[in-house]
Amino acid sequence: MRIPVALAAAALTLGLAGCAEDEPTADATGAPTTSASSEPAPTATEPSEPSEPAMPEGVVVDVTIAGGEVTPQGDRVEVEVGEPVTLRVTSDEADEIHVHSDPEHSLEVEAGTPGELTFTVDRPGQVAVESHHLDVTIVQLVAR
Structure with missing residues (x-):
């Protein structure tokens, strides 16, 4: 016995209306289908390669604290008013770096x-x- 196509389509429509989201159903040919969800389907993306860290613009001062000594020590560094200044600090002991500006800035170093x-x-x-722990001036920034 053959079921008319219109009757099969009506039965399928009624079956889909009563199904919960993502429950498998069959299309008019009997092939399994999944009901649509209101949420967008996840898309596969290629993993991106790690990007290089952005180099800070402005003046960069590399500071090293080792064996109770700091480098640089007491150097004068020219900067422009409003120009970013980055202190990069490596240390073999905990310390606090303090910038005596207004407003003041500090960096806890592990x-x-x-x-x-x-x-x-x-x-x-x-x-x-x-350097507060060594009680020494690392650099003197001269802002113009």
Whole structure:
């Protein structure tokens, strides 16, 4: 016995209306289908390669604290007012780097873990950057 196509389509429509989302059903040919979901289907994407860290613009001062000594020590560094200044600090002991600007900035440095602080000097003048544990001036920023 053959079922008319219109009757099969009506039965399928009624069957789909009563189904919960994502439950398998059959189309008019009897092939399995899945009801549509209101949420978009996830798309496969190629994993992106890790990007290189962006190089900070402005002035970069690399600071090393090792064996109770800091490098650089007392250097004068010229900067422009509003120009980003980045301190990159590596240390073999915990320390606090303090920037005596307005507003002030500080960086807690953990032994063996590189730290980084980026800030701007907002007005002309000299700004001391110090190691508080060693009680020494690392650099003197001269903002113009």
